[in-house]
Amino acid sequence: VVEGKAGDWAVPDSAEALAESATSFIGAAGAAIGEYIAPAGDVNGDGAYDLLIGDPINNRVFLVFGASSSRGERQTLSGSRGSVWIELTAPASVSIGVYQVGIGDVNNDGFDDLLIGSTGGSGLTYLLLGSAAPVWFTNSVDYFAAAEISTTSGGASLAAALAAGR
Numbered sequence: 001v002v003e004g005k006a007g008d009w010a011v012p013d014s015a016e017a018l019a020e021s022a023t024s025f026i027g028a029a030g031a032a033i034g035e036y037i038a039p040a041g042d043v044n045g046d047g048a049y050d051l052l053i054g055d056p057i058n059n060r061v062f063l064v065f066g067a068s069s070s071r072g073e074r075q076t077l078s079g080s081r082g083s084v085w086i087e088l089t090a091p092a093s094v095s096i097g098v099y100q101v102g103i104g105d106v107n108n109d110g111f112d113d114l115l116i117g118s119t120g121g122s123g124l125t126y127l128l129l130g131s132a133a134p135v136w137f138t139n140s141v142d143y144f145a146a147a148e149i150s151t152t153s154g155g156a157s158l159a160a161a162l163a164a165g166r
Contacts, residue, residue, distance in 0.1 A: 022070035025053065025062075028078045032057040032097070040102040041112025042066070043130035052114065053077060056097030061088040061116055061141075063134070086134060088116060091142040095120040105130070107146075116141050123151040 027033035036054030040063060043050045048066025055062065055077065062077045064085040071084060080087045090096040099117030106113045111130025118124040126145040128134075142148060 022073065023075075024073050025064065025071075025075050025077050027055055028058065028076060030057055031055045031077070033062075033077060036098050036100070038101050040114060041104060041130075043102070043112050043114065044134060045111045045130065045132055050102075050112075052100040052102065054097040054100055056095065056119065059090045059095055059097060061096055061100050062086070063088060063114070088128075089140045090118070091140045094118045094122050094124060094142075096141065099125075113146075125149040125151070 025033065033053050033055050036056065038052040038054075040050040040052045042048065043063060044065060046065070048068060050066050051064040053062045053064060054060075062085050064071075064077075065083060067084075075084075077085065078087075088096070096116055096118055098119050099115075101115050101117075103113050103115055105111060106127070107129055109129070109131075111132070113130050114128040116126045116128065125148075126141040127147040127149065128141065128144065129146045
């Protein structure tokens, strides 16, 4: 993660910025993180922007909360870790991890909201509403979803369409 700074500062080369980042994440063995990343907005309303990291190999998505200081280097994403990240899992027979997108504050409560889309033909998309203390990590995305949106267009999820249009 390349963190911004206030004031005039030289913009480093992309590879240099990544290599010197004080915050970085790695996946568990065999995980496919890094390919499916999306901005989440400010899901918990703390003033810092959050990040969605998909792990389709392990059928999960991580919501990494933004912070005003470094999260540390080479943090292994596995399970939930309180105020640092939440692991979102899929219900039985549904696959997630490829399509996730922040959609702003759809219910006008001051917290940005998320869509987590499925792959593999189910065509399901889950709407998760942001809150000061998101509790979704205790179950799969369908348990706390404010809405479960089903589409029939070849199994494409709504989140997939939104992610493609970014």
